[in-house]
Amino acid sequence: MELHLYNTLTRQKELFRPIRDGEVRMYHCGPTVYQRPHIGNYRAFLFADLLRRVLELADLKVTQIMNLTDVGHLVDDAEEGDDKLEAQARKDKLDPWQIVEKVSAQFFEDMNALGVQPAHAYPRATDHIEEMVEMVEKLIEMKHAYRVGDNVYFDVHSFPSYGRLSGNRIEDLEAGARLEVNDEKKHPADFALWKSDEHHLMKWDTVFGPHGFPGWHIECSAMARKFLGDHFDIHTGGEDNVFPHHECEIAQSESALNGPFVNLWMHTKFLQVDGGKMGKSLGNAYTLDDLAERGFSALDYRFLMMRGSYRNSLNFTWEALKGAAEARRNLNDFRSRLLGEGGEPEEMNLESLGAESAVAKARVAFRKALADDLNTSESLAALFVLRNAYVHGELDAAEYPVALALLAEADSVFGFFDSIESGGLSDQEIDQLIQERGEARAAKDFARADAIRDELTAAKITLEDTPDGVKWFRG
């Protein structure tokens, strides 16, 4: 399975080739744990999860790292900055460390509900102060950075390809009216590697002084290096990370390490709400709890994200979520019906199918779409085409086991199927109840008939009264 992935750096899809054969190392910019992440944040993390699963589908061994930013960065680049973690702490009357613990726990709970496979490590910035300081010292030594008092800045002119990722030019940045002027810096576009402020609560005593804290971007450079090495395969984040965050990471890392940093940069577009932007101040930055209040599960949301392409902004509406929830249910029922008709998942054996088999076609389409820059929309459509073939009676019963195997493979990538619960009733018991219901219906005792149907529903058994008689399935 050859993957073609879009690289922000080159602005085109590229054939993906890992640096080490059969092995992928990737880093994801994770949450700043000062407030519970909203569904927009989770779009990026769901993408990271999807990418990992597709890489594994392609038989690659993946090492996946996601950082937790537990030190608040400055709200702006002015000399006197505020720290959003500390600001939140003041608001909640907690100390910053308590906020970090509380929000991190919430984050992992949400990720679990979303069916995200845990990364191999979630390093925290505050656990890696030493590594950051070391890198900053190295940059000073190599004349890529300069110290002004207890502050340290990166000299963007020392890195010729600064701006390559984002398409910005240093001259344009300079002309940008919104750039804060800071007299300390040699150049307005230079960025902070280390800052000092005695009023900060989260601060460290280092060679740069007693009241220091890391700059905006150094944590990712330091932690990525520690966990993945100097040169690794993939780095992802939201589109807002392209500049300045990732641009600065590249500058720092490639300068300090004197070599290539990351081969492939991938970014997810923002989620929009009702056609416009999402924002806390707009009151539409929903959390998973807001979704649950309206009766939607985290997996419904996951499904909604899989219906669109990560490289296009996706418009979140309640109607769209409703549609996703329904569609997910239909796919779930498809699998349940196959199981109900005696199918057991089988090892995929394409050769025995014949190219004309609906299952074989679906699998080819499913994988081909994913391999083309994670086209989940098209990939998902292949599953619905297969479902339609089944519903229209075009699927031979002998193909049910392979169809189920394909759905299992699909689940390994999409991860939105519900687990099948038997509800504690045996087939015999269920048949017995259905027979009783039939008798009750014949005797026009509909109260009794509906009671049985409700009982089965409660046990996760779905009944379908068809012209051919009653059909049932679990799930």
Place this chain on the structure above:
RNA sequence: GCCGGCAUAGCCAAGUGGUAAGGCAACGGAUUGCAAAUCCGUCACCCCCAGUUCGAGUCUGGGUGCCGGCUCCA
């Protein structure tokens, strides 16, 4: 002011030169004691204008709208 992206049916969305995937909703019908269950069927010429081409949703130019970056932010 400077960069970049997007614009497809009521809603979500795929499609990168060859005549519009898929899902949801809606509507008509079947079935049913009823059904929110199930099944059958119907449902778009792709923001506007001008070009290129035998042929454009797909390429080029202009316009309009929305989104992102230039400021912590997925």
